[in-house]
Amino acid sequence: MKMRTGRRTAFAGLRSRDQHGFAFKRTIVVVAMLGLLVALIALKIMTGPEGEKRVTAKQDVTMIMNALTLYRRDNGRYPTQEQGLRALTEKPSMNPVPIFWKEGGYLQRLPNDPWGNAYRYLNPGVHGEIDVFSYGADAKQGGEGNDADIGSWE
Template sequence: DNGRYPTTEQGLEALIQQPANMADARNYRTGGYIKRLPKDPWGNDYQYLSPGEKGLFDVYTLGADGQENGEGAGADIGNWNLQEFQ
């Protein structure tokens, strides 16, 4: 609703509170968009990149092992490969 995605630096926290350097975002919803950031199924923070390496932005979990480029249960799951895990 503001015509751009938060930067990597602003991160997913921009869904909770308007970043100070985003004062020109006139359409930012008062009180944010969500109350708190959810954790991934393993209790870890989701990762966010904008611009992304796979698309305009990347939102992903590092999997059960919490490490990049894992395999099996440790595989990275992101907005670019969700269908592979359904």
């Protein structure tokens, strides 16, 4: 029969405390994850489908603005008002024709806003050097709530 040494017993007590500490940390992580999950579910319930559409529109506007920034970096200017956002998917043939237009374009396709309307482009912009925006759910300028405009100036 083998006897345990006192040293081994001392470490056993440390393991027990370490295990309790690990269990506590694990519990805190689980509680935090559950809290995040509850917050996400509550946000989804509160915003509903129209709120999700507004979030999608804001993401689309950001993506289009990023593509326009790349266009400007390559060509020294934004597309003209006449060239419009189509200049991001097709090389413009009207002046000023971009010399360093990226082969394949800056976007694979131009998205419509979540309500099925084309995004609007102004050069020069009203709120900045250029503006990219959607008129929102009502497809009319202005409005409040879900009908409010969503633009690059936000």
